[in-house]
Amino acid sequence: MMLGQIAIAALSVHSVAKSFGGARVVKDVSLAIKPGEFISLLGPSGCGKTTLLRMIAGLEQPDSGTIALGDKDITSVPVWERNIGVVFQNYALFPHMTVAENIAFGLRTRKTPRSAIEAKVRGALKLVRLDDFGPRSTEKLSGGQKQRVALARALVTDPRLLLLDEPLGALDRKLREQMQVELKMLQREIGITTLMVTHDQEEALTLSDRIAVMSDGRILQDDSPREIYERPRDAFVADFIGMSNLMKGRVADLDGNKQLQVSENVILKLPPNAMAATEISVFLRPEKLTLTELPGAAGSSLPGRIVHVSYSGSVTHCFVDVGLQKPLTVLITNRSNHDDAGPRIGDPIWVHWDARNIVML
Numbered sequence: 566m567m568l569g570q571i572a573i574a575a576l577s578v579h580s581v582a583k584s585f586g587g588a589r590v591v592k593d594v595s596l597a598i599k600p601g602e603f604i605s606l607l608g609p610s611g612c613g614k615t616t617l618l619r620m621i622a623g624l625e626q627p628d629s630g631t632i633a634l635g636d637k638d639i640t641s642v643p644v645w646e647r648n649i650g651v652v653f654q655n656y657a658l659f660p661h662m663t664v665a666e667n668i669a670f671g672l673r674t675r676k677t678p679r680s681a682i683e684a685k686v687r688g689a690l691k692l693v694r695l696d697d698f699g700p701r702s703t704e705k706l707s708g709g710q711k712q713r714v715a716l717a718r719a720l721v722t723d724p725r726l727l728l729l730d731e732p733l734g735a736l737d738r739k740l741r742e743q744m745q746v747e748l749k750m751l752q753r754e755i756g757i758t759t760l761m762v763t764h765d766q767e768e769a770l771t772l773s774d775r776i777a778v779m780s781d782g783r784i785l786q787d788d789s790p791r792e793i794y795e796r797p798r799d800a801f802v803a804d805f806i807g808m809s810n811l812m813k814g815r816v817a818d819l820d821g822n823k824q825l826q827v828s829e830n831v832i833l834k835l836p837p838n839a840m841a842a843t844e845i846s847v848f849l850r851p852e853k854l855t856l857t858e859l860p861g862a863a864g865s866s867l868p869g870r871i872v873h874v875s876y877s878g879s880v881t882h883c884f885v886d887v888g889l890q891k892p893l894t895v896l897i898t899n900r901s902n903h904d905d906a907g908p909r910i911g912d913p914i915w916v917h918w919d920a921r922n923i924v925m926l
């Protein structure tokens with residue numbers, strides 16, 4: 566393929582760093598987003614994700630590194646010349662303006678002709694399904710409606726990139742789930758390249774084509790949601806995304822069969838590619854474990870006792886003491902008859918798994 570045919574990334578962040586008062590909050594971060602991709606920056610509070618988003622938006626200046634939109638270096642381009650749409654968690658709508666005036670604001674500052682403004686505002690309202698809301702005051706809107714106005718305002722200028730900073734964080738769970746679907750459908754429909762900051766792993770898994778997991782100013786893993794969940798590269802990512810049963814031990818080779826000695830009584834059969842004589846951590850997701858009253862094969866089952874049961878409607882998490890420091894978490898789907906009492910605290914039980922589902926870190 567000729568060099569000229571390789572698609573240029575819609576956004577390229579190269580070795581960007583930022584300190585506040587001597588504390589390095591973003592450390593040498595690089596990230597590339599393809600045109601039309603939806604990427605989430607996911608990490609715990611304080612890991613630097615908002616600072617990275619603000620540098621891309623032009624609201625903060627990096628200490629070093631470069632940021633490019635397409636093939637144009639925008640590191641020193643002021644915020645109003647970047648043509649990037651931004652939506653914040655708190656909506657940041659202008660309270661004394663109508664919905665239509667809020668949406669038109671960016672077009673007015675760009676000196677767009679009045680007739681074009683009206684058509685564009687109408688189009689943006691339609692896009693977020695608020696067709697008749699133009700003349701209304703923003704103050705009486707619900708949280709979901711306010712967030713749709715903020716989205717319309719960000720999209721009306723046809724930005725090259727959409728930045729979302731915890732966009733659904735202020736909404737209650739039900740509305741958030743509904744808005745997630747709407748947001749994803751909208752993003753796909755208009756094909757806009759999108760970067761979202763969130764600390765909600767479920768939201769990141771649902772919406773993103775790729776997730777960049779951040780911790781302490783660095784990106785630890787940048788992969789598809791499935792890879793991030795099924796094949797996390799280290800213990801932080803494994804633990805941050807979803808629930809996991811993490812265990813540590815030494816790999817032994819018994820006639821070609823690999824085993825992990827986790828404690829005196831707990832030995833796990835490992836996939837054959839485990840490296841003998843090394844200390845490793847492994848994990849098993851709770852939904853990869855099953856419970857039965859019958860004993861299972863050595864190395865891929867353990868006897869234990871249920872110490873806690875957490876019922877949440879469609880699923881139940883059972884916490885089973887198998888003699889390790891922490892109980893194993895087992896997820897069971899509540900498929901059984903509704904008069905079946907389900908697992909109870911104190912029940913003796915066997916935990917089973919398939920060695921192929923063990924992820925070695």
Ligand code: ATP
Pocket residue numbers: 585586590608609610611612613614615616617764
């Ligand atoms: P959250 O989810 O809580 O918003 P975050 O991952 O987005 O967290 P940032 O907002 O990027 O984290 O903040 C990273 C660190 O930088 C924090 O310790 C924060 O206190 C600090 N910080 C951010 N902005 C500034 C600033 N303008 N001046 C001084 N320190 C700042």
